[in-house]
Amino acid sequence: MLHGDRAVRRRWMALLSLGLLLAPRGSSAQEAAAAAEAAGVRAFSLHEAITYAEKRNPDLLVTRARVQAARAAALVPRAQWLPSVGATAQIIGSTVNNSTATVLSNPRVDLPRIGATRISAEPDFTPYASTLVAVGMRQELFDFGRIAAQTAALDAQAELERQRAEGAKLDVALRVTEAYWAVRAAKSVARAADEAAGRAAAHRDAARAGVGAGLRTPVDLARAEAEVARFEVAKVRAQGSLAAAQAVFAAVVGVPDAALDAGDEASEDEAPGALDELLERAREGSAEIHEAKARVDLAKAETRAAAALMRPDLFLTAAISGRAGGATPSNGSTVGGHGFAPLVPNWDVGVVLSVPIYDPVLVARRDALREVEDVREAELQATRVMQEAAVRQAHLGLVAARQALAALSRAAAAARANHEQAEARFKAGLGTMLELVDAEALRVEAEVERAVGGFAVARARAALQRAVAEVR
Structure with a gap:
């Protein structure tokens, strides 16, 4: 009887030691936070990350x-309203039949024909010198809307670039959001792997104590050792994935740090809203639609600018010049220098109306740009259709992801309950190590799937927000 009492007492002491070994350990989340703080990794909330990226993201x-x-x-076409000033200096050797002043035309100075006519019955092929120094000014008086049309076209180009920037801003917000939730999911997976590794170590120690007490077989200890090794590998891989996700998060946000952690955020489970409301918001605020409209406006403005080039131009011109020709004029008067010194001064002021009557190149360009308008209008209609389809697809994806997450949450809860029961049976000596290992594997898999499902919901919600042009 005494021997039986000792056996029972030893059995209960062994079971007590097993219970102590299987007791829950410290919070792995707190340990992970402490480790991140010790490593000097900054943490941004989602709002902080998006705000920072809007200022520092390279794209x-x-x-x-x-x-x-x-x-x-x-601003370039507007400068045509400012006066332009130019100068020229020329020295020319040429024949001067019926002209004692020879000058070359240039676009900087408007020069009227000034000079005495040399009358000669016989052609003279003797070269004479001509010189010219002149300064001129031109001022636009009335452009008949040409400059305004050119300015409107470039303003439309600037508006198109602004709309592209808005779309890029939404794209960056989407990438930041995905990277943020990827870090959160990687942290959840790492936490699950860390906790599983801790429990596996506790199970191994319990199995070793059970073998020492004669309550377990060596097979149980060997299986427990194998499980510890497996979960240690999973822990290392999960930590590596977390480090990679933090590095990507830092790069997308634009921080100079090598890694960036994801701080706390509100619940990831939010209602997507009614589909009709989302479609209406997309029609009004979609970045793709706004950019397509800007392309249409740009095409129309470029067509108007091309047509405006065929309008008249009225401008003021003035010049001060000194010139001389080496040939003797008909009146016999000569100046010194034999044409090499521009000693004859002149000035002029005039108002010029220039009318392009017909330019086939400008007409062809205008007609080609009208065809581009039709293309841009068709692209706008196609963008409207594609954007509605994108909103519908994103909405359905979010609904499906939320439903899957609910099922995954139930599965995780059931797996935890199953693991607790298996653990209780193992403590009481009623369950086997194989049963506990299977329950552990099921729990870890369910927790990882729950983390991945949460990331899928967050990514689907971010895609929907991008489709309706929302920045969180």
């Missing part, structure tokens, strides 16, 4: 530079 810096360049280009 957005490029798009803003393009907008500024387009706005600067739109």
Whole structure:
């Protein structure tokens, strides 16, 4: 009887030691947070990450530079209203039959024909010198809407670049959101792997104690050792995936750090809203539709600018010049220098009306741009259809992901309950190590699937927000 009491007492002491070994350990989430803090990894909430990316993301810096360049280009046609000043200096050797002044035309100075006529019955092929120094000015008086049309075309180009920048802003917000939730999911997987590794180690220690107490077989210990090794490998891989996700998050946000952690955020489970409301918001605020409209406006503005080039131009011109020709004029008067010194001064002021009557190149360009207008209108209609389809697809994807997440949450809860029961049976000596290992594997798989399902919901919601042009 005494021997039987000792056996029972030893059995209960062994079971007590098993219970202590299987007791829950410290919070792995707190340990992970402490480890991240010790490693010096900054953490951003989703709102902080998007706000920071809008200022520092390299892609957005490029798009803003393009907008500024387009706005600067739109100022170029307006400069035609400012006076232009030019100068020329010429020295020419040529024959001067019936002319004692020889000058070359140039686009900087408007020069009227000034000079005495040399009358000669016989052609004279003797070269004479001619010189010219002149300064001229031209001022636009009335352009008949040509400059305004050119300015409107470049303003439309700047607006198109601005709409592209808005679309790029939404794209960056989408990438930041996906990277943020990828870090959150990777942290959940790493936490599940870490907790599983801890439980596997506790199970191994319990199996070792059970073998020492004669309550377990060596097979149970060997299986427990194998499970510890498997979960240690899974833990290392999960930590590597987390580090990679943090590196991607840092790069997308644009921080100079090598890694960026995802801080706490509100619940990831939010109602997507009614489909009709989402479609209406997409029609009003879709970046793709706004960009397509900007392309239509640009095509129309370029057509008007091309047509405006065929309008008249009225401008003021003035010049001050000194010139001389080496040939003797008909009146016999000569100046010193034999044409090599521009000693004869002149000035002129005039108002010029230039009328392009017909230019086939300008007409062909105008007609070609009208065809481009039709193309841009067709693209706008196609964009409307494709955007509605994108909203519908994103909405259905979010609904499906939320339904799957609910099922995964139930599966995770059931797996945890199953694991707790298997663990209780193992503590009481009623369950086997194989049963506990299977329950552990089922729990870890369910927790990982729950984390992946949460990421799928967050990514689907971000895609829907991008489709309706929302930035969280």
